[in-house]
Amino acid sequence: MKARYLILGMTVAATAAAGANQPLAIKVSPAVSFAPANLVIRTSVDPDVNNRSLEVVADGDDFYRASTVPLEGDRAAKTTQFEFRSLPPGEYRVTVVVTGADGRQRAIARAQAKVVESGAAR
Numbered sequence: 001m002k003a004r005y006l007i008l009g010m011t012v013a014a015t016a017a018a019g020a021n022q023p024l025a026i027k028v029s030p031a032v033s034f035a036p037a038n039l040v041i042r043t044s045v046d047p048d049v050n051n052r053s054l055e056v057v058a059d060g061d062d063f064y065r066a067s068t069v070p071l072e073g074d075r076a077a078k079t080t081q082f083e084f085r086s087l088p089p090g091e092y093r094v095t096v097v098v099t100g101a102d103g104r105q106r107a108i109a110r111a112q113a114k115v116v117e118s119g120a121a122r
Contacts, residue, residue: 023048024107026096034118036086043080043096045107049073050100056082057097058113060090069096089117 023042030037041056051071058065063086072091098107 014110017030022107022109024096026094026109026111026113028094028111028113031112032114032116035089035115037113037115039084039085039087039092039094039100039113039115041094041096041111043082043099043109044078045071045080046075047074047078048106050077051076051098051106052101053099054080055097055099057095058084058087058092059095060087060092060115062090063092073101087115090117091115092120 023046027042028042029040029042032044033039039058041058043054043056045051051073053068053070055066055068065087067082067084069080089110094111094113096109097105100106
């Protein structure tokens with residue numbers, strides 16, 4: 001079980017590090033938490049005149065949450081923070097997508113998060 005959490009943590013760290021020189025980076029915290037969890041997703045988007053929207057999705061086996069915000073091209077804030085509250089137990093694939101003026105995906109980043117059932121819930 002400890003090895004699984006270690007691998008999950010390394011995957012999240014690698015995702016954040018890999019995005020360091022990319023037009024889009026993501027950081028999800030906490031990587032592992034107890035239910036009901038509040039998941040904080042921080043995105044970093046290089047401002048570009050063609051950027052129009054930023055979508056964040058947390059997708060688990062039994063739960064889905066998404067949020068989209070408009071971007072003002074090269075005048076958009078570089079960093080945006082999202083918070084998804086009260087996530088139930090499960091493994092979540094977190095995806096962030098930047099969409100351009102033409103409606104196509106310009107950049108995508110992914111991370112993982114795990115919400116475990118607390119002992120009090122049993």
